[in-house]
Amino acid sequence: MSEVVQVERNEGVATIRMNRPDRLNAYNPEMGESLMSAVSEASVDPSVRCIVLTGGGKAFSAGGDVEFMAAFREEGHGKFLDFAIRLHALIASLRKAPKPVIAAVNGVAAGAGFSMALACDVAVATASARFTLGYQNIGLSPDGGMTFFLARALGTQRAMEMTLFSKVLSAEEAAAWGLVQQVIPDAEFAAQTAAIASLLAAGPTLAYAKAKELYNRALSQPLETQLEEERQNIARSSTTHDFREGVRAFLDKRPPHFEGR
Structure with a gap:
């Protein structure tokens, strides 16, 4: 470099x-x-x-x-x-x-x-x-x-x-x-x-990435398109390790330990 x-x-x-x-x-x-x-x-x-x-x-x-x-x-x-x-x-x-x-x-x-x-x-x-x-x-x-x-x-x-x-x-x-x-x-x-x-x-890196994609497109497409992309992305996010860890941590009343995956 x-x-x-x-x-x-x-x-x-x-x-x-x-x-x-x-x-x-x-x-x-x-x-x-x-x-x-x-x-x-x-x-x-x-x-x-x-x-x-x-x-x-x-x-x-x-x-x-x-x-x-x-x-x-x-x-x-x-x-x-x-x-x-x-x-x-x-x-x-x-x-x-x-x-x-x-x-x-x-x-x-x-x-x-x-x-x-x-x-x-x-x-x-x-x-x-x-x-x-x-x-x-x-x-x-x-x-x-x-x-x-x-x-x-x-x-x-x-x-x-x-x-x-x-x-x-x-x-x-x-x-x-x-x-x-x-x-x-x-x-x-x-x-x-x-x-x-x-x-x-220390946060949920993949969820951050999906949120960033959504906000980057939010002002250039119709609401219906944005809603569909939100649906698809939240469904994908639900398959991640960090989602499972976040839910477990919430139920256990402890801070989550996200791994970015």
């Missing part, structure tokens, strides 16, 4: 850390390939039951590496298409990973970095974190699924407000708007994030 991305595995949790701290973890193709590889490997590793995406140093990710983009600005269209294709594959892999993915936002999340955080299932942030699009500052339209995620989370008008004015949200504002689920004091961030990840890693 390239040093621009570091991966740690511990007790069912894979922590994927963007590691370009001198560039505020700005996204470039090398980082994109390494992130894609790390997410893909964690997604299929049965020993991994929760994924944490975070940044090294004082930032989550400042977004696309502007110096890198400046090097091919004269070539324009084709280079940007390739740049976006790679980023979008990463965004899709985060969204489709068959286990919970936590964005641990430890500083600024801008542009593509903000998109990566939005693609995760749960976002926690340090009190000092900041969120912004930033595309308009360099004359670009949003990418990385930003318009998809923000329109659904905030509604079109508030999403447009963030886009047109390059509005910067504090962690508390992002939480109030539903973009972050928990704001954690900086000094407690690592410990509390690890506790949240451990909780999810």
Whole structure:
């Protein structure tokens, strides 16, 4: 694994850390390939039951590496298409990973970095974190699924407000708007994030995966289709070891011990 991305595995949790701290973890193709590889490997590793995406140093990710983009600005269209294709594959892999993915936002999340955080299932942030699009500052339209995620989370008008004015949200504002689920004091961030990840890693992984599939499709299909898929998925979930263990634990009045199978 390239040093621009570091991966740690511990007790069912894979922590994927963007590691370009001198560039505020700005996204470039090398980082994109390494992130894609790390997410893909964690997604299929049965020993991994929760994924944490975070940044090294004082930032989550400042977004696309502007110096890198400046090097091919004269070539324009084709280079940007390739740049976006790679980023979008990463965004899709985060969204489709068959286990919970936590964005641990430890500083600024801008542009593509903000998109990566939005693609995760749960976002926690340090009190000092900041969120912004930033595309308009360099004359670009949003990418990385930003318009998809923000329109659904905030509604079109508030999403447009963030886009047109390059509005910067504090962690508390992002939480109030539903973009972050928990704001954690900086000094407690690592410990509390690890506790949240451990909780999810101890959960019913297959049931989480089915729930994730359902929510990902919920806004794009009719109620009748969604109900049918819910019926099929709950029936499949009922055949798992974790369902049997959950029922036994409920009847025995004890906490369940899920194994993710």
